[in-house]
């Protein structure tokens with residue numbers, strides 16, 4: 001069993017909590033940079049390679065700015081994500097709009113800022129044309145071959161059950177329609193399995209997409225400029241999991257590229273990715289304090305964070321490793337449910353987890369919260385969103401999002417008289 005070691009020490013955290021009380025998310029600049037560099041190198045064989053960071057995973061401009069140092073663009077799923085990317089000065093061609101069930105005004109905005117639109121359905125061709133009055137020169141189509149996605153004999157995911165994308169028939173038809181309507185350049189996108197912890201996912205997906213691309217190119221002559229492998233490269237949430245090797249993944253994709261695209265005269269197709277989890281997941285911790293202990297039918301540790309800070313355990317039963325700071329070498333001889341304060345019994349970060357004896361006041365690090373962590377947060381029970389901090393390479397700490405205050409929570413009443421009655425002293 002490999003060991004999961006926090007990227008901050010107990011001493012560092014004890015200093016940090018003097019200024020920023022728990023709970024908060026903290027991110028590791030050094031880890032983010034090293035990983036982004038490794039991804040870039042792994043795909044450096046492809047001239048047009050670009051990672052469009054899935055903004056929904058961690059929509060924080062300070063973190064996205066770090067990724068931009070490695071040539072990353074933004075993959076957006078909504079109006080506010082487009083606005084954020086645009087406000088950060090990300091150029092239109094560096095923004096991918098991979099949305100679904102998209103309102104007309106979001107297409108209009110995406111077109112205005114020059115983002116590449118990735119259509120989720122064949123009926124959206126007409127919808128987009130009506131929304132923006134024309135069609136852009138370049139369009140991407142999201143493909144969903146249906147069935148189950150298998151690697152060797154194991155089922156990775158179930159695209160046939162997913163709401164996304166064009167069927168194979170619709171994809172060919174979509175290309176024909178768009179060519180007739182004057183669209184000049186194309187991309188093909190697919191996201192067929194999530195959080196894959198295997199070096200074979202991207203190469204297997206790439207092979208499938210490359211074969212379809214060659215067939216479409218042969219049948220329609222369409223100018224396919226890029227293939228977007230989207231997200232789905234996972235991270236080892238559990239200590240017994242072996243992480244992905246991005247070099248091996250890049251190499252695996254190169255092999256199928258040279259087998260399929262190059263001989264078809266398509267050796268200039270760019271590879272795009274839209275990774276979220278892989279780019280940020282391991283480089284975030286949720287830090288919380290044990291504030292209660294309860295001995296009833298089970299042993300409970302109550303902490304000052306709850307599911308609004310990290311929803312994955314409540315939503316998917318997801319495993320997040322927990323380190324009790326300062327007790328890294330103590331025996332894990334106590335069985336706990338580690339819980340938050342929501343009036344909702346699924347608000348548990350861990351169930352029946354063997355941990356060292358926890359005392360009130362202990363700092364707990366909940367691992368791998370850097371993607372789909374803070375961003376999935378919500379305000380149930382009137383809980384406020386936490387701060388986000390960045391542990392910089394020089395060891396200093398920067399506040400990159402302040403914690404919400406009651407005033408933020410009540411702000412949407414500011415157009416009503418009752419707002420005047422609130423007293424926001426904290």
Ligand SMILES: *Cc1c(COP(=O)(O)O)cnc(C)c1O
Pocket residue numbers: 054056057075077098099191194195230231232233274275276277278371
């Ligand atoms: C969520 C999402 C991603 C990122 O997925 P990860 O699992 O975080 O890599 C990429 N593209 C699209 C279209 C998505 O919806």
